[in-house]
Amino acid sequence: MLHLSGIRGLVGVFVTCLLLFCAQTTRAQRAPLLRDLSLRTDTTRYSLSHNTVQVQGEPQLYFYYRQDDETAELLVYPETPGRAGLRLQRSADFTLLDSLTPVDGAQYYRAKLRFKDLGSNKFLSLTFRQPSDSVGFAPRSETVKLLPVTRTTLEFRPADTELFVGEEKVFELSSNNAKNIRVTPEWTRGQDIDYRLEQEKGVLRLHVLPNALGTRQLTLRPQTERPFLTDNNRRVTYALPSIRQEFTVKASRLRFLSVDKKEITLDENSRRKGVELILDNGRTFDLKRTYRIEDQEEAGGALIAELFTRQYLTNDRVLCWLRVYNTHRQTESYLYIKENDLAKYITNFNISPKTTINAVSVRHRGGDWTTNTTVNPGETVDVRLEGESLTRGRFHFEDVQVIPSDSSIRSDAAVVYRVKVPITIDKKRITIFNTGQPTGQSLAVREFQRPHPLDFVGVTFGEAPRPVTRLNGPVLYDRTIRDVVFSFNASAIDTEQQLYGKQYLTFDIRTQNAKGELIEMRTVDNVVICPDGNSVRAAFYQDKQCQVGNISLNSLLNSRKTYDLDDWSTIIITVRHTQSQYSEPGFSQKLELVLQRRMKFDIDVSFPGGLLTKYPGQSSYTSFGGISLAMLGQLSFYHPEKINRLRPYKVGAGFVALNAFNLTNSSNKEASRDLGLVIIGSISPTRRDAKLTFPLYLGGGYLLSEGKPFILLGPGIGLRL
Numbered sequence: 271m272l273h274l275s276g277i278r279g280l281v282g283v284f285v286t287c288l289l290l291f292c293a294q295t296t297r298a299q300r301a302p303l304l305r306d307l308s309l310r311t312d313t314t315r316y317s318l319s320h321n322t323v324q325v326q327g328e329p330q331l332y333f334y335y336r337q338d339d340e341t342a343e344l345l346v347y348p349e350t351p352g353r354a355g356l357r358l359q360r361s362a363d364f365t366l367l368d369s370l371t372p373v374d375g376a377q378y379y380r381a382k383l384r385f386k387d388l389g390s391n392k393f394l395s396l397t398f399r400q401p402s403d404s405v406g407f408a409p410r411s412e413t414v415k416l417l418p419v420t421r422t423t424l425e426f427r428p429a430d431t432e433l434f435v436g437e438e439k440v441f442e443l444s445s446n447n448a449k450n451i452r453v454t455p456e457w458t459r460g461q462d463i464d465y466r467l468e469q470e471k472g473v474l475r476l477h478v479l480p481n482a483l484g485t486r487q488l489t490l491r492p493q494t495e496r497p498f499l500t501d502n503n504r505r506v507t508y509a510l511p512s513i514r515q516e517f518t519v520k521a522s523r524l525r526f527l528s529v530d531k532k533e534i535t536l537d538e539n540s541r542r543k544g545v546e547l548i549l550d551n552g553r554t555f556d557l558k559r560t561y562r563i564e565d566q567e568e569a570g571g572a573l574i575a576e577l578f579t580r581q582y583l584t585n586d587r588v589l590c591w592l593r594v595y596n597t598h599r600q601t602e603s604y605l606y607i608k609e610n611d612l613a614k615y616i617t618n619f620n621i622s623p624k625t626t627i628n629a630v631s632v633r634h635r636g637g638d639w640t641t642n643t644t645v646n647p648g649e650t651v652d653v654r655l656e657g658e659s660l661t662r663g664r665f666h667f668e669d670v671q672v673i674p675s676d677s678s679i680r681s682d683a684a685v686v687y688r689v690k691v692p693i694t695i696d697k698k699r700i701t702i703f704n705t706g707q708p709t710g711q712s713l714a715v716r717e718f719q720r721p722h723p724l725d726f727v728g729v730t731f732g733e734a735p736r737p738v739t740r741l742n743g744p745v746l747y748d749r750t751i752r753d754v755v756f757s758f759n760a761s762a763i764d765t766e767q768q769l770y771g772k773q774y775l776t777f778d779i780r781t782q783n784a785k786g787e788l789i790e791m792r793t794v795d796n797v798v799i800c801p802d803g804n805s806v807r808a809a810f811y812q813d814k815q816c817q818v819g820n821i822s823l824n825s826l827l828n829s830r831k832t833y834d835l836d837d838w839s840t841i842i843i844t845v846r847h848t849q850s851q852y853s854e855p856g857f858s859q860k861l862e863l864v865l866q867r868r869m870k871f872d873i874d875v876s877f878p879g880g881l882l883t884k885y886p887g888q889s890s891y892t893s894f895g896g897i898s899l900a901m902l903g904q905l906s907f908y909h910p911e912k913i914n915r916l917r918p919y920k921v922g923a924g925f926v927a928l929n930a931f932n933l934t935n936s937s938n939k940e941a942s943r944d945l946g947l948v949i950i951g952s953i954s955p956t957r958r959d960a961k962l963t964f965p966l967y968l969g970g971g972y973l974l975s976e977g978k979p980f981i982l983l984g985p986g987i988g989l990r991l
Contacts, residue, residue, distance in 0.1 A: 323505075334419055339384055343381075345378055355400050357398065389450060428441050435482070436479070437480070451494060452508075463480045464479045465490065477601065529550075530549075541595060542593070548583065552615050561609055561614075563617075565605060598620065630656075633651060643712070645714070647694070647695050660681070660684065665685070665702060666702075670690060696810075718771035720771060724857050724858075729741065747864065753832055754841060754863065774797070778792075778844040781839065783838075798816050871905055927945050944975045948969050952966060
């Protein structure tokens with residue numbers, strides 16, 4: 271029982287320690303990364319500690335801007351000064367002009383950036399990342415949400431305040447930032463004066479249409495696309511102050527007859543058969559009679575339409591057939607109903623061509639408009655439809671979501687939609703419909719094909735695989751390279767946030783000897799690496815081109831394999847994206863493997879001259895000798911940090927013929943000629959490719975004729991074979 275109690279106690283202590291460790295880990299991960307952040311535009315500075323406002327319950331750093339591509343200076347104050355490694359994540363919403371640089375020993379950081387399209391971009395933020403100071407912990411990150419705001423004014427000062435019932439009139443509005451005014455292309459309904467607001471070529475136009483006589487007040491409630499601050503910078507709002515303007519509405523000279531349809535389509539059916547129309551009773555209408563409709567009161571106007579009266583209705587209206595022959599817009603003029611070239615009544619409605627899409631263009635985020643209608647899964651793009659009578663169309667895109675757009679472009683000639691393509695879309699084409707009918711236009715769906723950084727390519731040459739991006743500069747390897755194997759981490763290509771698609775790679779291979787002479791050169795094109803099953807688009811990537819397994823360098827080399835290369839040979843491999851497969855520049859990484867050796871063994875022939883020798887029992891060295899002959903097997907030592915560079919010293923053993931070139935007739939003893947076995951060290955210059963050298967020798971050995979040991983010292987002439 272005591273033993274079991276002790277075990278329970280130890281288990282309790284272990285669980286307590288584990289919980290404390292988890293709590294410390296969680297607290298460390300949730301600790302704030304930044305103490306403060308400062309953003310300066312022009313001459314004004316905004317800081318996170320003083321210039322924040324709550325937007326949907328989240329604090330956001332606001333700043334005023336004047337231009338869509340505003341340039342700003344960024345000062346970042348970390349929570350823990352002095353720690354290096356703080357980075358600003360790149361984003362499509364801005365361009366980093368000067369990278370985040372530590373100042374005063376990382377007490378704070380400075381960067382310079384230029385924003386992109388501030389007037390349209392939403393959800394603007396800055397994300398900072400810093401590696402953890404503890405092994406095994408994920409990097410810390412913090413996101414600062416930004417709220418760009420601008421001051422916008424809108425004024426309405428009409429030169430003429432006189433209107434006529436049923437007559438549309440257009441006024442221009444003045445604004446310091448017309449692009450930031452939200453347009454309302456649809457007419458208001460049920461007011462004394464209906465209106466709509468549109469923007470064309472940067473000019474704001476207010477269309478008004480009076481419905482009642484007398485002095486009437488128009489109340490305009492404009493909204494902005496970008497917010498501004500009120501209540502001493504404490505509240506975010508989009509509503510500009512209401513604009514009120516009184517007008518005097520008069521009756522027209524001719525009686526105005528209203529119709530039940532304000533939009534008529536000009537097509538073959540409406541021209542031949544006609545459109546059923548209900549018109550106010552003009553009192554003088556004759557049934558079963560055709561009336562001419564023109565766009566001017568005087569005789570001789572262009573024929574716009576013909577009106578055929580069919581029968582009277584109980585609500586004091588007339589049922590008619592309307593056959594149209596020309597287009598007309600209410601803003602151009604009234605329509606005059608004539609009998610025998612004499613205007614009897616006026617009316618007004620739009621006659622527009624059939625809604626037709628003539629062209630489709632696409633703008634990807636951060637790009638320009640292009641006629642290439644290819645989109646990618648998970649992408650949000652702007653789609654511009656160009657044609658005729660587009661404001662009357664009810665367009666929708668098959669299986670994609672239309673996002674409310676900031677764009678103010680909406681006219682008969684062009685409309686813009688912002689659409690988000692689902693990341694799981696399984697169609698190759700997105701059809702564009704109008705009122706449920708195909709328009710004949712569509713968007714092509716193509717998988718992302720963008721170059722990914724080459725960190726998904728690993729290389730093995732005797733050790734564990736390493737990403738090629740970490741091998742910069744020559745790699746000195748002092749063992750035999752049995753093979754160079756390239757592997758591919760297909761799960762590192764696509765992530766939930768970004769898709770890259772298939773990676774098309776080219777391998778340029780070159781081997782050369784120690785002198786830089788080419789041994790073999792090969793190029794392997796279009797190696798296709800497909801993201802694996804971890805990608806949401808994996809099912810759409812797989813085909814027969816995808817690389818399966820690793821790539822062995824020895825399987826590509828013909829003349830000499832890696833294990834058969836000589837000392838200090840070099841293997842140069844360049845891994846790069848196949849540029850013809852991408853619309854943007856790809857990545858390239860060069861791998862240079864050098865077969866390093868610590869030492870080498872050579873047979874050297876040298877001619878020592880002026881050697882000083884000393885024998886046992888002698889108190890001094892002998893006089894300078896003549897030229898000797900030495901043949902030595904020597905060990906040379908390479909510099910460990912340089913390529914194929916020898917150190918200046920050598921150690922060897924062999925034979926030395928003392929005074930071998932003393933050719934006098936004296937005996938060997940008199941001429942001091944003798945043959946000795948020696949162990950000798952030398953110091954010589956390290957010039958490359960030098961066949962003739964002048965070394966200094968120091969060593970000792972045993973004379974075969976004299977039968978005694980000796981020590982020698984002196985210079986010589988070396989010949990390298």
